Amino acid sequence: MALDLSMEVLVVDDYKTMIRIIRNLLKQLGFENIDDAADGAEALGKLKEKAYGLIISDWNMEPMTGYELLKEVRSDDILGKTPFIMVTAESKTENVIAAKKAGVNNYIVKPFNAATLQAKINAVFGE
Amino acid sequence: MKFNNALAKHSDEILVLLREAKEKDIRLGDVMSMAEVMMNSMHGFFESLDMSVYKEMREIASYIEKAKGDISNLQANKLKGEHIPVAGRELDEVVAATERATDTIMESAEKIMAADTSDFTSYQTEVNNAVMDIFEACSFQDITGQRINKVVGTLKHIEDRVARFANATGVEDSEGAQSAAETADLKRKNDLILHGPQSDTEAVIQDDIDAMFK
Numbered sequence: 001m002a003l004d005l006s007m008e009v010l011v012v013d014d015y016k017t018m019i020r021i022i023r024n025l026l027k028q029l030g031f032e033n034i035d036d037a038a039d040g041a042e043a044l045g046k047l048k049e050k051a052y053g054l055i056i057s058d059w060n061m062e063p064m065t066g067y068e069l070l071k072e073v074r075s076d077d078i079l080g081k082t083p084f085i086m087v088t089a090e091s092k093t094e095n096v097i098a099a100k101k102a103g104v105n106n107y108i109v110k111p112f113n114a115a116t117l118q119a120k121i122n123a124v125f126g127e
Numbered sequence: 128m129k130f131n132n133a134l135a136k137h138s139d140e141i142l143v144l145l146r147e148a149k150e151k152d153i154r155l156g157d158v159m160s161m162a163e164v165m166m167n168s169m170h171g172f173f174e175s176l177d178m179s180v181y182k183e184m185r186e187i188a189s190y191i192e193k194a195k196g197d198i199s200n201l202q203a204n205k206l207k208g209e210h211i212p213v214a215g216r217e218l219d220e221v222v223a224a225t226e227r228a229t230d231t232i233m234e235s236a237e238k239i240m241a242a243d244t245s246d247f248t249s250y251q252t253e254v255n256n257a258v259m260d261i262f263e264a265c266s267f268q269d270i271t272g273q274r275i276n277k278v279v280g281t282l283k284h285i286e287d288r289v290a291r292f293a294n295a296t297g298v299e300d301s302e303g304a305q306s307a308a309e310t311a312d313l314k315r316k317n318d319l320i321l322h323g324p325q326s327d328t329e330a331v332i333q334d335d336i337d338a339m340f341k
Contacts, residue, residue, distance in 0.1 A: 017226070017229050017230070017233070020233055021233070024233075024236075024237065024240070028240075059321075060321050060323065065319050065321070067319055067320065068319065089323065089324040089325075090320070090321070090322055090323070091324070091325045091329075091330035091331050092320075092322050092325060092329070092330070092331065093331050093335075094320060094322075095320050095322065096331060096336050096339055097339075098320050100339060100340070106340055107336050107339075107340065108333070108336075109330065109331070109332075109333055109336065110324075112333070116333065123340070
């Protein structure tokens with residue numbers, strides 16, 4: 001899967017400052033089309049309306065968490081293969097194992113920097 | 128006869144207390160008051176009993192009196208009505224101040240990123256102004272630090288009083304003391320693996336996570 005900087009990226013976080021940070025970092029990395037959602041349920045609605053090339057999601061949100069969103073995406077026939085990166089403060093081994101088992105493509109612990117985000121995106125797209 | 132008359136009189140008082148308490152939660156203080164009324168009502172009865180039993184009852188009365196003192200020293204109403212709400216307001220202020228500062232810093236950084244570089248002098252002025260805004264916004268740390276210290280002080284105050292109360296009364300933690308809402312919240316956190324941020328010693332580091340994805 002090649003990295004296409006014009007693809008739609010969906011950033012999911014209930015903290016608007018974090019969305020702003022990730023948006024700015026993605027813009028610095030060259031991404032042009034960035035959309036956002038405040039929780040898993042809103043994200044799922046958007047995913048069913050438009051095709052996204054990458055989901056970057058927080059874990060701890062209400063009512064639907066990023067973990068639940070990941071499982072919903074992976075169990076959906078159309079969305080199932082969408083690359084999914086978890087960006088979260090949930091930093092227990094148990095969380096990483098559960099996310100990996102649920103099919104996450106990469107996992108970033110907060111706080112993080114642009115280089116880490118770029119490295120994980122590159123790893124997901126095999127760059 | 129004397130006992131029966133006293134009991135009848137005090138039973139009426141207990142009935143009034145119970146009727147008043149019917150529509151609301153019965154507080155420990157009410158239970159203590161009812162126990163006192165009962166003790167008073169049995170005063171005549173004690174007089175006719177063996178002195179050793181009377182002594183036992185006096186000790187129970189003293190224990191109840193001491194427990195009332197311990198509860199009073201806990202100052203639960205002051206904690207609930209004053210200390211905890213003030214601490215909550217301080218934390219709200221901390222959240223609001225950090226949000227305002229983050230907003231200002233990000234806005235300034237975005238201005239720098241978007242600044243026109245074609246005219247060096249105006250670019251330099253714009254960058255300098257934005258950097259000054261960032262410096263000013265960072266002053267939030269001093270005030271939020273002081274607010275958090277006040278909250279820590281309140282928590283310490285509550286901890287001291289609760290510990291003193293627990294020691295004085297010899298109470299032990301009971302199982303199943305959680306409310307239905309607390310139980311539901313705990314279940315959700317367990318099911319969805321929600322632990323929140325960990326301390327540096329407990330958190331798994333990014334390098335270890337990366338190793339799991341190789």
